[in-house]
Amino acid sequence: MVNYEGAVEKMNVVLMRKFREFAETRRLVQLPVFLQYYAFDVISYITMDRSFDMMETERDRTGFLHKIKVATEHQMSFGPFPFLHVVLTRVAALLKLKDPHNELFQFIGESIQRFRQVGSEPNENPKSEPFLAKLLDLELKGKIDEGSIFSSCGSNVIAGSDTTAITLSAAFFYIYQNPMVLKKLRDEIDAHERAGLLSSPAGFKEAQQMPYLQGIIRETLRMHPAVAQMLPREVPQDGVVLSGYHFPAKTQVGISAWALHYNPELIDSPRVFRPERWLEGDANKPLSPALNFAFGGGSRVCLGKNISLLEMAKVIPEVVRHFDIRFKNPGQRWELDVGWFTWSSYKCWIEERRPAKG
Numbered sequence: 342m343v344n345y346e347g348a349v350e351k352m353n354v355v356l357m358r359k360f361r362e363f364a365e366t367r368r369l370v371q372l373p374v375f376l377q378y379y380a381f382d383v384i385s386y387i388t389m390d391r392s393f394d395m396m397e398t399e400r401d402r403t404g405f406l407h408k409i410k411v412a413t414e415h416q417m418s419f420g421p422f423p424f425l426h427v428v429l430t431r432v433a434a435l436l437k438l439k440d441p442h443n444e445l446f447q448f449i450g451e452s453i454q455r456f457r458q459v460g461s462e463p464n465e466n467p468k469s470e471p472f473l474a475k476l477l478d479l480e481l482k483g484k485i486d487e488g489s490i491f492s493s494c495g496s497n498v499i500a501g502s503d504t505t506a507i508t509l510s511a512a513f514f515y516i517y518q519n520p521m522v523l524k525k526l527r528d529e530i531d532a533h534e535r536a537g538l539l540s541s542p543a544g545f546k547e548a549q550q551m552p553y554l555q556g557i558i559r560e561t562l563r564m565h566p567a568v569a570q571m572l573p574r575e576v577p578q579d580g581v582v583l584s585g586y587h588f589p590a591k592t593q594v595g596i597s598a599w600a601l602h603y604n605p606e607l608i609d610s611p612r613v614f615r616p617e618r619w620l621e622g623d624a625n626k627p628l629s630p631a632l633n634f635a636f637g638g639g640s641r642v643c644l645g646k647n648i649s650l651l652e653m654a655k656v657i658p659e660v661v662r663h664f665d666i667r668f669k670n671p672g673q674r675w676e677l678d679v680g681w682f683t684w685s686s687y688k689c690w691i692e693e694r695r696p697a698k699g
């Protein structure tokens with residue numbers, strides 16, 4: 342993971358500069374949208390040493406975000422009927438309709454060519470190395486081909502952008518809507534800083550030693566799993582018994598993280614954001630592993646889990662350390678747009694952190 346820290350830090354510099362700009366100009370910001378730009382820029386920088394410049398330009402320059410949304414909506418509608426997807430894809434090919442991901446594929450293709458020719462950009466962190474460098478290494482050893490390089494980069498960008506943005510939007514929403522949570526996190530940040538245990542910018546290893554921060558990340562993933570839909574699995578040859586019911590081979594079974602994470606049989610007060618429940622010594626320990634399903638589980642568990650944990654562990658303390666967030670509608674519930682993902686929407690002002698009273 343440390344190989345990707347340099348890339349995250351480089352993009353965090355842009356995020357912090359933009360936040361300062363928002364604070365100076367007192368702009369009302371649709372934070373979840375800006376965090377989509379952030380997550381897109383970070384994952385493309387980690388993967389291909391090249392960002393989409395979405396934060397800088399403050400827009401979905403290439404239209405990718407919109408196209409990924411259209412594609413996931415299609416996936417959600419036709420996923421349960423795969424044969425319909427095949428039919429539609431053939432019809433689209435006959436009608437010569439453009440694949441919604443075309444521009445993204447073009448960007449990835451160009452980035453791979455550029456990297457093959459010029460290699461990595463000089464980075465302040467000598468240990469930094471993009472994901473693509475590892476893929477090219479595997480190609481040299483004859484372990485993967487051009488197609489796998491291309492699809493791995495595409496999967497990272499598509500699977501790692503909205504998911505991380507949604508989780509970060511939820512984290513900031515919960516932190517700044519809950520003054521006690523904000524205070525406890527700031528106390529932890531300040532104490533670690535005073536003890537010389539937290540650098541600027543926050544190191545990943547340092548952030549892992551901050552229990553309250555880690556509790557916030559885990560509780561955010563529990564309260565607001567980015568993927569709303571059931572994660573399907575096919576029953577193996579001998580069938581399986583689940584909750585007392587027998588399912589024959591090849592049946593599709595699955596569950597959504599939301600159903601597990603809010604199950605009152607597994608957790609007290611599931612609707613309350615309480616990072617403490619994840620901390621050592623909390624009265625409710627041990628928590629069921631089923632409450633930890635935001636990244637899925639088993640053999641198809643999220644491959645980018647640690648990358649997104651790295652991003653969140655580094656950016657949350659930086660923002661909380663330096664900025665206050667004031668909501669346009671404090672105390673109000675946010676708007677959710679639930680499909681494949683669980684996008685949220687809220688407006689807020691970013692302000693320089695005020696010194697604590699007293």
Ligand code: HEM
Nearest residue numbers: 497500501504505508572636637638641642643644645649
């Ligand atoms: C908070 C952020 C993220 C969340 C909540 C998330 C969630 C998920 C979920 C629920 C799955 C399906 C797992 C299953 O079926 O058991 C998945 C799969 C996947 N994720 Fe993530 N993800 C996140 C970030 C990322 C990132 C940053 C990357 C890439 C760097 C990534 C790459 C993938 C890939 C490649 C798969 C497919 C794995 C497979 O089918 O074998 N994800 N993710």
